[in-house]
Amino acid sequence: MKKEISFKVAIIPVLVTIVVMAITIVVLEKSPHIPLIVGTTVAALIAWRSGYKWREIEEAMYNGIRLALSAIVIIMLVGLTIGAWIGGGIVATMIYYGLKLLTPSLFLVSITIICVVVSLAIGSSWSTMGTIGVAGMGIGLSMGIPAPMVAGAIISGAYFGDKMSPLSDTTNLASGLTNTDLFVHIRHMLYTTIPGLLITLGVYAFLGRNFGKGSAETADIQQTLEVLQDHFLISPFLLLIPLLVIVLVAKKVPAIPALIVGIILGFLSQVFVQGDSVSDAVGALQSGFVIDTGNKMVDDLFNRGGLESMMYTVSMTIVAMTFGGVLEHTGMLQAIVNQILKLAKTAKGLVASTIFSCVATNATCSEQYISIVIPSRMYASAYMEKGLHSKNLSRALEDGGTLTSVFFPWNTCGVFILGTLGVHAFDYAPYAVLNFIVPIISILYALTGFTIEKLPESEMLAQTKEQEASLNA
Incomplete structure (x- = not known):
């Protein structure tokens, strides 16, 4: 029987990957492939111990690869x-x-x-x-x-x-x-x-x-x-x-x-x-x-x-998406995002949390599209509950998801840039100014409330009815 994976357990493969990645890239000066394989192995073992059958874990890997x-x-x-x-x-x-x-x-x-x-x-x-x-x-x-x-x-x-x-x-x-x-x-x-x-x-x-x-x-x-x-x-x-x-x-x-x-x-x-x-x-x-x-x-x-x-870029993409597929399809990523969501007590914190979640998803799931898809699912109801217009969420998804994908050498965007322009993510990161300055501006806006728009009451009622209708359909 499958057990729900808690945040404390779900974060383990992420932390293991970060540590192994740091040693491999900084100390050994090697590529991120092996650290991602190590992280995938740890995530698969945790899923197996939580009641997932190997066939399900394998299918989660394939689902991740299919996205890419x-x-x-x-x-x-x-x-x-x-x-x-x-x-x-x-x-x-x-x-x-x-x-x-x-x-x-x-x-x-x-x-x-x-x-x-x-x-x-x-x-x-x-x-x-x-x-x-x-x-x-x-x-x-x-x-x-x-x-x-x-x-x-x-x-x-x-x-x-x-x-x-x-x-x-x-x-x-x-x-x-x-x-x-x-x-x-x-x-x-x-x-x-x-x-x-x-x-x-x-x-x-x-x-x-x-x-x-x-x-x-x-x-x-x-x-x-x-x-x-x-x-x-x-x-x-x-x-x-x-x-x-x-x-x-x-x-x-x-x-x-x-x-x-x-x-x-x-x-x-x-x-x-x-x-x-x-x-x-x-x-x-x-x-x-x-x-x-x-x-x-x-x-x-x-x-x-x-x-x-x-071929280096292709192999990196496949390995990265295997890791991301296991995290997403076994509920580990959801457990991590849910924990972040608990920290967002105010509307200001919610927007900032969305951006950080997009960045974290880019780092763990290695795919720009996933960094938009998963946070959008997780935060949509929270924005409505706090009376925020959906455009605040859509902007946060792009500010945090679309732009920051380039900073991770194992993300599909990072590996594409290495293969196309021939420059490593850690080398160009300080000079990709737009990609890091826009998320900072977005977080500052969130903390000050500037351009964070509330949803008119009439629209809020209409969206609530629409959501209820979709759930009952």
């Missing part, structure tokens, strides 16, 4: 895209014109704004990072800007649109789960996200003030331009390929077919524009593009991509 299957497919396609676009000269062309047009001192601000515009148009942080982000890394590194700074700026811009675009899946998920009108939800998020963006741009302007002042940096940029011209056919017409992919996604073509179009066009560009053999183009898709220019920075930047480069 679409993400895994996109991760693999992004690997193919990077290989095809580097081989096809598309990335080289984007970097070439970027170096021509962008000023080093304003690069961090510029790339953030570009990613904001693109992500708002297409509603996807991953697609933005997998296209504009890859080129942005090349431009920034060519200008002598540290990779973590460049990655942080790209992530901040990409996640602005992921949070604010009406085309974004997380935006629609948060509004839908809380029964909040989509545009009411977006307008309410402006109060936290716009100040966050302004602060972010101010920080990047400050950080970038010293870049590009030296003649050595200018000479490095000129050398990079010459190397690109020597080894690739640079043409503005190649820019039509990423533009087409962005337009397709903006037109609500699903991400997978849109990326496939980009891969095919990149492959054809490598063969017919760059003049490489079909064998070389297939090799770029499978194991990544290979080049030897004699320029270490250019070689490091362009020797990458391909399906095989994403």
Whole structure:
């Protein structure tokens, strides 16, 4: 017979994972895979001791993995895209014109704004990072800007649109789960996200003030331009390929077919524009593009991509979602969130608790969507009981869930960024300013009551009746 798992027991696998993770990453300097497997094993043993049959525990693991299957497919396609676009000269062309047009001192601000515009148009942080982000890394590194700074700026811009675009899946998920009108939800998020963006741009302007002042940096940029011209056919017409992919996604073509179009066009560009053999183009898709220019920075930047480069990311996603699946489907995560909910005595505490719960879910379940889904289930009735409008909950879910997923190297977002931009979460974390400043602003608003809106009594009665009707149905 199954026993309800208490908070004290449910927290054990989480604590074990944190301790083993700290030792493995900080002391041994290894990847998070093994700590997550250890945490999954501890969680499975606890579930088994609590009366769950092994078949049920196994199914919980599979359920966790199923949630990430679409993400895994996109991760693999992004690997193919990077290989095809580097081989096809598309990335080289984007970097070439970027170096021509962008000023080093304003690069961090510029790339953030570009990613904001693109992500708002297409509603996807991953697609933005997998296209504009890859080129942005090349431009920034060519200008002598540290990779973590460049990655942080790209992530901040990409996640602005992921949070604010009406085309974004997380935006629609948060509004839908809380029964909040989509545009009411977006307008309410402006109060936290716009100040966050302004602060972010101010920080990047400050950080970038010293870049590009030296003649050595200018000479490095000129050398990079010459190397690109020597080894690739640079043409503005190649820019039509990423533009087409962005337009397709903006037109609500699903991400997978849109990326496939980009891969095919990149492959054809490598063969017919760059003049490489079909064998070389297939090799770029499978194991990544290979080049030897004699320029270490250019070689490091362009020797990458391909399906095989994403296998670390895919394996991390599977392991992380196995751990999250056991925690969720055996009730352990619910026990942890219930304990947090007990601490939220006031409306102010409720919003702050929601944000912390989203962050904790991102850390334990390793999936951005789960960090929105589970807290939305757990807190919906509590917001109604305290007379708070549902848009307070939907905003808290995005402030705490959507944005903080990037800070955990075992979260699907963290592993995707590592595979795509090549920078570890712990390295770019201090520079992903938007992603940590918005949750802070949101918590400050909650503690002061600013923009925390009460539900009109008429709407409260209507929602209560609607909830009762759904329960009786």
